[in-house]
Amino acid sequence: MKRSKLEASAATATITLPPPRAGHPPSRHPKKSPSESTIDWKRLHTFLSVAERKSFTSAGRCLNLSQSAVSRQISILEKELQTPLFLRTSQGLVLTEAGDDFFATVRAMANKLSMGVARINEWREKPEGPLRITTSLAFGSGWLTARINTFHQVYPGISLSLLLVDDLELDLLLREADCALRFARQKHPSLIQRMLMKVRYHVFASQEYLDRRGTPRTAHDLDLHDIIVYGDDVPAPITDMNWLLTVDAPPREPRTPTLRVNSVYGIYRAVESGLGIAALPYYVTEEAPDLVEILPELRGPSFEVFFVYPEELKHSKRIQALRDFLVDESRLDKSSGKSDDRANP
Numbered sequence: 001m002k003r004s005k006l007e008a009s010a011a012t013a014t015i016t017l018p019p020p021r022a023g024h025p026p027s028r029h030p031k032k033s034p035s036e037s038t039i040d041w042k043r044l045h046t047f048l049s050v051a052e053r054k055s056f057t058s059a060g061r062c063l064n065l066s067q068s069a070v071s072r073q074i075s076i077l078e079k080e081l082q083t084p085l086f087l088r089t090s091q092g093l094v095l096t097e098a099g100d101d102f103f104a105t106v107r108a109m110a111n112k113l114s115m116g117v118a119r120i121n122e123w124r125e126k127p128e129g130p131l132r133i134t135t136s137l138a139f140g141s142g143w144l145t146a147r148i149n150t151f152h153q154v155y156p157g158i159s160l161s162l163l164l165v166d167d168l169e170l171d172l173l174l175r176e177a178d179c180a181l182r183f184a185r186q187k188h189p190s191l192i193q194r195m196l197m198k199v200r201y202h203v204f205a206s207q208e209y210l211d212r213r214g215t216p217r218t219a220h221d222l223d224l225h226d227i228i229v230y231g232d233d234v235p236a237p238i239t240d241m242n243w244l245l246t247v248d249a250p251p252r253e254p255r256t257p258t259l260r261v262n263s264v265y266g267i268y269r270a271v272e273s274g275l276g277i278a279a280l281p282y283y284v285t286e287e288a289p290d291l292v293e294i295l296p297e298l299r300g301p302s303f304e305v306f307f308v309y310p311e312e313l314k315h316s317k318r319i320q321a322l323r324d325f326l327v328d329e330s331r332l333d334k335s336s337g338k339s340d341d342r343a344n345p
Contacts, residue, residue: 039080044106046073047085051103054093111175115312127317128157135181136237138264139305140164143283144181151325158318166263167234172310179309179319181326183237186308193306194323197330201279201300203244204291208274215294216277219248226276227255231262238303244279247298305330 049059050070060070078085085099095103118129135144140162148160163170163177170176173190186193205215209226216222222244229242236242245254258276261267268284270276271291279300285291307326313319 039077043073043077043080044109046070047077048103048106048110050074050086050093051095051099051106056093114175118313118316126157127155127321129318130159130161131179131318131322132161132163132177133179133181133322134163134165134170134177136183136264137164137166138268138284139181139183141265142268142286146287147325147329150329151322154325155318155321158321166265172308175310178313178316179307179322182306182308183303185304185306190311191308192311192314193308194327196305196307196326197333198302198304199281199283200302201243201281202293203277203295203298203300204271204280204285204293205277206272206274207290207292209271209276210292210294212274219295219298222247222277223249223255226258228259228261228267228270228276228278229257230264230267231260234262237264238301240301241279243300244277 046059046063046065049062050056053059053062056067056070056074059065060067063070065073074086081102083098083102084096085102087094087096133144141164144162148162151158151160169182170180172178172180173188181196182193213225216225227244229245230236242257245257249255259270261270264280264284267278268280268288271278271280272288277294280291285293307323309316309319309323
């Protein structure tokens with residue numbers, strides 16, 4: 001079958017290297033220069049996967065290839081480039097200096113190709129194609145996934161991938177994800193953001209815990225209860241995250257928590273198990289009927305949620321579809337009274 005120009009361009013890539021240095025005459029039987037040959041894009045894709053994972057085995061699992069097939073592809077590529085790309089050590093694979101430079105080039109090529117294909121997809125009449133959105137584990141599991149079915153019914157041609165991480169932010173400008181739900185205003189000028197909602201923390205405990213330990217009537221009563229808070233080992237996602245330790249407590253005498261855990265979702269599961277009392281946002285507790293809000297007069301810290309995407313995707317129909325959907329869902333939440341303190345721009 002005859003391939004289109006786009007398919008052909010994706011299949012091969014020409015790598016041009018400089019000619020031999022002066023003072024090094026060519027041999028009587030010179031090897032074919034990399035500048036005279038083409039390199040199969042699939043081998044470059046394999047190299048990219050190995051360089052990212054630093055392992056033939058891990059790359060093979062990702063590419064659905066055997067470890068020996070991946071190793072063979074890399075050996076062929078190194079022979080074509082006439083340069084070693086990896087050092088094989090007892091600790092695994094390490095990029096050589098040339099390999100590290102080549103990795104940056106190939107990754108940039110892959111990003112450009114991905115962006116080019118995405119832009120071509122945007123010419124279609126309907127929003128279609130893959131769309132990767134990243135956010136925190138708690139917000140993605142609690143608020144976002146509960147609404148994905150509705151989005152899919154409206155836009156069946158968009159294939160969503162949710163990348164839920166707590167310990168780092170994926171780089172949208174490097175296309176580690178297409179868009180994100182972030183909890184602070186972004187400062188980079190190449191990022192576009194839309195504020196969706198404002199979320200406040202409230203105090204919760206399980207019914208089982210309250211039956212066993214009693215219900216606190218005032219903030220001062222928290223002195224007699226088990227408190228679950230965010231851990232100190234990593235930066236908290238919002239300011240004053242552990243306010244339950246100090247509210248109505250004597251100055252410089254904060255309460256001692258029963259558990260510290262560096263995950264909002266982990267805090268939720270601990271409260272759900274009956275371990276103690278914690279501050280949680282409504283989006284985490286909406287699907288937990290056994291959790292009871294206590295001390296409603298206490299106003300915990302709040303944060304804003306922003307939909308963020310790179311400026312180069314501002315004309316993407318998939319981005320526009322998801323943005324408008326999320327804005328509408330935020331407004332529905334506010335109007336239906338599911339939660340307070342959620343405001344749209």
